[in-house]
Amino acid sequence: MAEKFKIGVLTSGGDAPGMNAAIRAVVRTALTNNLEVIGIQNGYEGLLNGEYRLMGARDVGGILQRGGTILRTSRSKRFMEPDGQRDAIRKMNEAGIDALVIIGGEGSMNGAYALSKQGVKVIGAPGSIDNDIWGTNIAIGTDTAMNTIMDAVDKLRDTASSHQRAFLVETMGRNSGYLAVMAAIVCGAEVALIPEVPITAEEVALAVGEAYKRGKTHAIIINAEGSNIRTTDLAQKIDDLDVGFKTRMTILGHIQRGGSPTAYDRLLASRMGVKAVEALVEGNHGVMTGLKGKGVDFIQLVDVISNKRKVNLEYYHMAKVLAR
Numbered sequence: 001m002a003e004k005f006k007i008g009v010l011t012s013g014g015d016a017p018g019m020n021a022a023i024r025a026v027v028r029t030a031l032t033n034n035l036e037v038i039g040i041q042n043g044y045e046g047l048l049n050g051e052y053r054l055m056g057a058r059d060v061g062g063i064l065q066r067g068g069t070i071l072r073t074s075r076s077k078r079f080m081e082p083d084g085q086r087d088a089i090r091k092m093n094e095a096g097i098d099a100l101v102i103i104g105g106e107g108s109m110n111g112a113y114a115l116s117k118q119g120v121k122v123i124g125a126p127g128s129i130d131n132d133i134w135g136t137n138i139a140i141g142t143d144t145a146m147n148t149i150m151d152a153v154d155k156l157r158d159t160a161s162s163h164q165r166a167f168l169v170e171t172m173g174r175n176s177g178y179l180a181v182m183a184a185i186v187c188g189a190e191v192a193l194i195p196e197v198p199i200t201a202e203e204v205a206l207a208v209g210e211a212y213k214r215g216k217t218h219a220i221i222i223n224a225e226g227s228n229i230r231t232t233d234l235a236q237k238i239d240d241l242d243v244g245f246k247t248r249m250t251i252l253g254h255i256q257r258g259g260s261p262t263a264y265d266r267l268l269a270s271r272m273g274v275k276a277v278e279a280l281v282e283g284n285h286g287v288m289t290g291l292k293g294k295g296v297d298f299i300q301l302v303d304v305i306s307n308k309r310k311v312n313l314e315y316y317h318m319a320k321v322l323a324r
């Protein structure tokens, strides 16, 4: 590898706790290998606009425990077009950037693949609370979001139980039910609604009514934002059907994206950041880091973007069994 090899690093799409730990790992591994690192601000939008700055070891000090991303992020429409990609490549060539580490979700990996097809040396690292990226058991940020949901539902259960209420909790996840189904297990919910398994409001109300009859003091219903029923409609329906519990609802929203990353996410992000740069040094690119079993592996970007990650419905079944 040439002496002056320069790596650019960016975060893109929805931020996820642990992205900072990944940036830190990329910068410090690059410096250890005598490479220059350029921090690209605002994701692909910044790549297009030339928002670049040289990063040193101290620039990533004190960020390991911080949520969000110090490089900031964006969802760039311009970059999704071939013209935008061409201009971005031109800008990075002007700045002498030889390779990129792109930390982000499904959409970001599509962008990474588009660049890689045009000859840019790219390594992706999956960062998304949704855990909807094919090729990795878990993405950076998912564990922290799960813990945030668990903490919120634990609190809601206290008040639900005191008032003998049903609480309807909406989780994020876009088109994936991963967060909702896992939350149902770790929070002891009566029902989980996920995009992958359509259900009627009547079926949900029936399950809640049954829980009331079995003597439960509260009921928790987790509704993934992408499910087939809107949270407000479902809350109304359960009240209309008079199932025993009165209903309240909470939309957790962007709270799930913030906060200090868990130990798990810090470790995962650090491992992936180190591996990404080491792979570039060894001449590997056009791939994404993915957790397979206990190790970090490399998955071809073309495979990442051509496959859809599915929720394991065994967990859906498990959540039902445990709701007795």
Ligand code: F6P
Binding pocket: 014, 105, 128, 129, 130, 172, 173, 174, 225, 257
């Ligand atoms: O992909 C992460 C995510 O938080 C999804 O769960 C959610 O649907 C979306 O981003 C929200 O996007 P925005 O922050 O642009 O409203």
